[in-house]
Amino acid sequence: MTDPRVEASLALLRRIAAAAGLSAEGAQPIRLGENDLWWLPKRVVVRIARAGQEAAAAREVEVTRWLAEHQVPAVRPLPIEQPVQVGGRCATLWEELPPHRAGTGPELAKLLKDLHQLPPPARDLGLRPLDPFVRLEARISAASALTDDERRWLLKHLATLEEQWAALPPGMDACVLHGDAWYGNVAVTETGTAYLLDFERTSIGPPEWDLTATAVDHETLDALSQDQYRKFCTAYGHDVMTWPGYPTLRGIRELRKVTFAFQLASERPATLEQARHRLACIQGQRGPRPWTWPPAA
Incomplete structure (x- = not known):
């Protein structure tokens, strides 16, 4: 049986991907919680924020772009206008990291x-x-x-x-x-x-x-x-x-x-x-x- 929670998140992901000029074909859930994380085949990670988190999502994008200017290694947002807003929710899109382990x-x-x-x-x-x-x-x-x-x-x-x-x-x-x-x-x-x-x-x-x-x-x-x-x-x-x-x-x-x-x-x-x-x-x-x-x- 299909999980309604996953289906609802996937439907929203498809709209977000389309708004960003991407395809959600082959998308895989990473974690669905307070924020929904999805993987897209073109090495993109989509983070769908909970409702009312537009300011926090925009702040994350700005902070990571600022860190890139200072050569601090951190996740990088895609070079598109972000956050993407669809259906009363916002999302940020990120470059997928290479295979990795947790830090020490x-x-x-x-x-x-x-x-x-x-x-x-x-x-x-x-x-x-x-x-x-x-x-x-x-x-x-x-x-x-x-x-x-x-x-x-x-x-x-x-x-x-x-x-x-x-x-x-x-x-x-x-x-x-x-x-x-x-x-x-x-x-x-x-x-x-x-x-x-x-x-x-x-x-x-x-x-x-x-x-x-x-x-x-x-x-x-x-x-x-x-x-x-x-x-x-x-x-x-x-x-x-x-x-x-x-x-x-x-x-x-x-x-x-x-x-x-x-x-x-x-x-x-x-x-x-x-x-x-x-x-x-x-x-x-x-x-x-x-x-x-x-x-x-």
Whole structure:
């Protein structure tokens, strides 16, 4: 039986491809989620954004074109007018990367260092100041899997972190951030060239935000050994965990992971136990870090 979700996305893809002067014949789905990713035979990847994401899609195109001007290896948009808008949805079209693997800590660190050291953009890329709390209050309020007590605690914890964020101590100079800096957003080809992917959350803010993602993988989740984390810091030239503001950024990233787990648990009750375990950890009920947090999905 044909999946209605796939059929609906494919029908939209055909209209998008036609508007871009391409054919959708032979298209294959890569991943259908918040964004639908499709592969076209002419080495093109089409990303269909969820409704209302026109500004974010346009920003991704502008950012990656700016990175190309500065020779930072990243995915490249097709040289056409983008985003393409069809049926109330927008899409961006990208050059397919050669065969690749996920990046390592040092490979991610090198790309982040190159990105963070770029001069401020000379033109408007549509970038906004980093909002590390985006959608958190809405997630907490909407998560039906939360009890009233859990919701109250999370909202109070969110308010505390917002106060701490507003009073962060001095750190490195603000710059263009990737925003979602983890190994899955680095692709390394067979020739050894590493590329940055996925610029949906790119913004302007403290570079420590990008570095904290890997520090949390090490300190909170024990997903990186001490040696792996040391190699990441060496490649970048800085250890964010030595900065007095790091605990605040760590707390925000941990809260994002907890609220995502409860958002998922509201849709898939089988994941509720993992969500409650994460909450108990940040409440101090499961001992010191690191904690065991399997994927929430």
